[in-house]
Amino acid sequence: MDEKEDFVVIDPQIPEEGPSAPPPGWLDCVSGYESSKGGEDPYENYHPPPPYAPPDSSQSSHVPNVREPTVSEDVAREALLKYVESKWSFSSKPAKNLVFKDLKPITVYRYRLETYTESRSSNWDSEPFRGQFVDGPEMGLSPPPWEVPVPYPGKYTDVTYRVRVPHSCVVKPCHQCQSMGNVRCSKCFSRGHSRCSHCFGRGHKGAGKNRRRCTLCHGRGVRRCITCHGRGIRVCPSCEGQRNLFHFLQLTVVWKNNIMAYIPPDKVPEFPMAKFEKVSGDAFFEDENLLVYPIVGFPDQEICAMSKKGIEEHIAKFSSNCRILQQRQAIELVPVTHAFYNYHGKVYEYFVYGKENKVFIPKYPSACTIL
Template sequence: MDDKDEDLGAFDPNIPEEGPSAPPPGWLDDVHGYQGHKGGEDDNPLYPPPPAYNPQPELNRNTLVPNVRVPTVSEDVARDALLKFVESKWRYSSKPARNLTFKELKPITVYRYRLETYTETRTSAWQFEPYNGQVVDGPQYGVSPPPWDIPVSLPQRYTDMVEKVRVPHSSFVKLCHKCNGCGRTRCNNCHGRGQKRCTFCHGHGRSRNKRCTSCHGRGRKRISPPPSPRCTSCHGHGYKTCSVCHGSQNLLHFIQLTVTWKNDVADFIPDRQPDFPDKKFEKVTGDPFFIDESVLVYPIQGFPDHEICDVSTKMINEHLNRFGSTSRILQQRQTIELVPLTHAYYTYNGKDYSFFVYGMENKVFAAKYPSACTIL
């Protein structure tokens, strides 16, 4: 007997097979200003229009650099910082930190340049939800406004945030693409039969010339009492409620605008201390003695450390090229910080050692420490 000839349960041809979970290409129409949305779920970038005015950096402006005094660390502060560092290392003994003798506390000038570019990016994509009689804000109420004309409330400046907005007048109702408006889809597990062939005897009722103990010989034939095993996926119904429209048969489609505010930060510290890892600076703060803020900032000029000037020019150009076409630049801010760094030299038990105290938080980096505690 051919497996395809005799099926289990009542087959309902009116219940369709499952369609795609997303609307297929061509299922949705274009909306003016939001072209390119052919039913895909991915967000489409919406490039901002050119601004009404073209902001220009201030030209011929030299940075006025105040007199900056390199902060010094006293022996008491350096010792306390080392003791806190030792407490965080369970293998270290605090005895060397308490009894060491300082030889020199050498302050080091460290500048950190930081550029912040605060941008707004807008993307859009078709979304849908089951239609259960809710209000439909469709084209009958007007034309959808251009994506960059839709008003949104600005967050606090330099704060990352995402807001999703339903585009006005972009909604309409359409039959569910997954179930073709039936509200149900055929069970893929039993192919709409409600029952499954026995997997042990393959529907023959016998295995190895013996009555199948799994289906008790019922196999796949219609007999009474109960026929072949009920499908556990659809509980014997042969169909499932549509997972997209949840049985409502219709979907409300609309364009969702995603507005993303992001503060992109770039830092730079000249690498001039071979014994100190620069990555340590990422977790500490400095003293921002120079702050420049505008819609677009101009590269720093006239600063004594020429490497800072060069990096300022490079980073500003990189940010303009990266964000200028795909996002709207709302504000830029550049700062120069003086990050405290002191190299502490000391002796203990006749040997020379050293450690660094860095950041406004007085963190400690010690590549080598005199002794570890002895576990008895």
């Protein structure tokens, strides 16, 4: 019989494939976890106990005096040579033979605020039931979300941790296959075969003298369904044929280091501000506490204003749905030196910046490309 006319007899009791998530009301509500949903539906974070009060505005953090960054001619030349050697289109001759005209140090401060937070949320999850131990409500009440014990990571590290909520497990018949273990194949509509994608069901390729039988379906126009292997049914993807599902509340704990970095603009008009993001500075002031206080008395008032604003914004943003575990703030001196030099009677310039002594060149004698 032509495979086009073949058909698969399916037991009428085998159900169509249902939704992967259990229907509303399928699972009992667990006290303290009423907002938890099934499947991959979004869910809100749990509010932490009790919110933190803002820092006392009458207190503040004082900053010591700082030094001005300096770079010698030897360091500036070595940094330029290293940069030029990394650019195949640049000649090292100008860097070796330049004559410095001036090395102008520029004081650039970077304020950095870190707020380390913990958030908790939960969702119903499930796996096939294969006889595993069921830690259900009969074992006791489930602890509230913020009382579930979890191992804490090192501070200021981004970590996501998932753990089952104690005493939340329950075994239920599989809702997707109605506890049959199998579902009808939705890929081939339970026929056991589908149209050949190579010849689009025609059984041949080409036309006229170039017409030839399709080598994949052997001229039949249909191919065995690769999902159900021609059976018209497949193992339930939820319970994997076990007929029952092991449901449990899964608590997701997210530790995140929320960072705000700020450099007062227009301190170096000729220098791209974005390049400061990839270099480190000298942290001459550091302050760490559960909640830090705004900086006062620093010569650059923009840094003081940003410290106050940043702390207020972080507390307002994170204290409502996260637990603030720790804060720290720092002021870094990002070294920048504006170098001017003569080469063949012309004056050129470049910048040496960061503790790594990186180089930015607006224009180099042997090339016109701005890099």
